[in-house]
Amino acid sequence: METRELRYFIAVAEELHFGNAADLLQMAQPPLSRAIQQLERRLGVALFDRSGRNVALTIAGEVLLDEGKAALAAVRAAERRTQRAAATPTQIVLAAKAGASNELLTTLLDRYAITPAAAHVDVQLVGVGEPERMLRDGRADVALLLLPFDEPAGFDFTQLNSEGQVALLPIGHPLAKRKRLSTSDLEALPGLPQPRWPEPDGSFLEGDGPTVRDYVQLLQLIGLGRACAIVPESSPRLGNSLAVVPVHDADMVATVIAWPPHSRSRAVAELVASSASVPKIQASLTD
Amino acid sequence: METRELRYFIAVAEELHFGNAADLLQMAQPPLSRAIQQLERRLGVALFDRSGRNVALTIAGEVLLDEGKAALAAVRAAERRTQRAAATPTQIVLAAKAGASNELLTTLLDRYAITPAAAHVDVQLVGVGEPERMLRDGRADVALLLLPFDEPAGFDFTQLNSEGQVALLPIGHPLAKRKRLSTSDLEALPGLPQPRWPEPDGSFLEGDGPTVRDYVQLLQLIGLGRACAIVPESSPRLGNSLAVVPVHDADMVATVIAWPPHSRSRAVAELVASSASVPKIQASLTD
């Protein structure tokens, strides 16, 4: 199976429409149809149900969509890491969510910097879900992930930290005076919905909360009394403009450092090794 | 990057010889040379050092060899799992090392069999290192791996069991009477070397021990007084023809059940779930 065939298949499987998929791929529809037929013939497997004029995935097709995406990401990762290895032999790219784990990150980088022959670490602070994607497709060599929001499946990782979560509320809100809250207190608060973050594909799920793409925007919305949110304790607060109340039954959030399996990079190994000596910060509420 | 290019590159990178690689690939040498040049041009990266008449990998080339192998395995896995999903929709393939974890395996299968709508489990008992390889290239959906011998990097897994190791010696050997041994006792025993197992590529490392490919062969060699071995407690003994002595400082051996990341297979998920209820057997020495 060639990666070209995989790309074609994935486009059709996601669009469930040969014409639209062909547009995305910047090609005409007939060769795309033929390529898929040929792929089905070569695999000896029906990937689509073309009953009438609507296209649906078969069971086998769903499997190939899943596995194929992972495989394509692995190929892209191989390309990117190869190119980076040639361009800057002693540099590693670390991806982390902007705004999260600042203290952890600086400690980690400081510890690593003093190891002999430390490589230059290019720190990429990116949006929600991006660190995981960057690690998967080779744009990053190491990433700080937040569990349970990110999914470290397929990577090696070690935990750096674990913390509770707090509610961010507008100052003066009735709940803001409480010493602690539960998640149920915050569900369906009249006039204070929790915002919706983008899905991996950039779209938003249906719902009534405001849509939010970055953290500062979230804090602004809360300040304006239009939303509330549950965030890890260590998230930055931008001053004292919001009320902070612990949420006792929210998931614990773990920060892990993750890297691709089998990474033979000495630099990555040493960075991870120095991460082991980073103290497990228990973020306090009185910062 | 197409998988064809990757296959070509890996062949050359492993042979470090264009002619031999072309033979392996069943093609002529010139188109192979050109394909590699083109790959280097497209990536914008030198993959080989062709100084004079010997070929060597560059740093970037080493990276691509590693990552490319993993990527190719992922593509093959996608193909295989797709084909299996089409052929037998409700069957999963479990790979385990022949002879290991028999009791664990039967308990696991029994527990799973009683879950509602349990899929048929095709149990493949294979040789050393094979379970990991089968899981990696898609021939298996789940595998029982033995740490630290197998390397679960890149998979999801949970531990089923942990046990010590014992020495197997010919009956009547001086050390056979001891209550416990240490690994150093067994190193360089005159006339009783530890055997050599095949490497992943099927070759054997240099050494003076007899070469061994399966477990029964190993037991025979020990019975004949030609070898000794350190094996997990729960390994089968084939009767009482060998002396068994605990080795107190050997690595603990963990049996884990591993599956590919992101596996959305309901059957695999349920098999893993039922594995959680398998009692953590502590194999006793008096079986």
Add this chain to the structure above:
DNA sequence: CCCATTGATACCTCACGGGTATCGAAAAAT
């Protein structure tokens, strides 16, 4: 110094990936 070895180059061929035109069936519209 010669020759064998080995990767690169030159050149040819044809398979195959991709394009346009069109068909046929099925759903939607009237």
Add this chain to the structure above:
DNA sequence: ATTTTTCGATACCCGTGAGGTATCAATGGG
């Protein structure tokens, strides 16, 4: 019910590029 539109498949053509043979050029062993 009939027409129209939508959409994947088919037919056919073309050009790129993958692969083959012959040969060159450079390097290292004898």
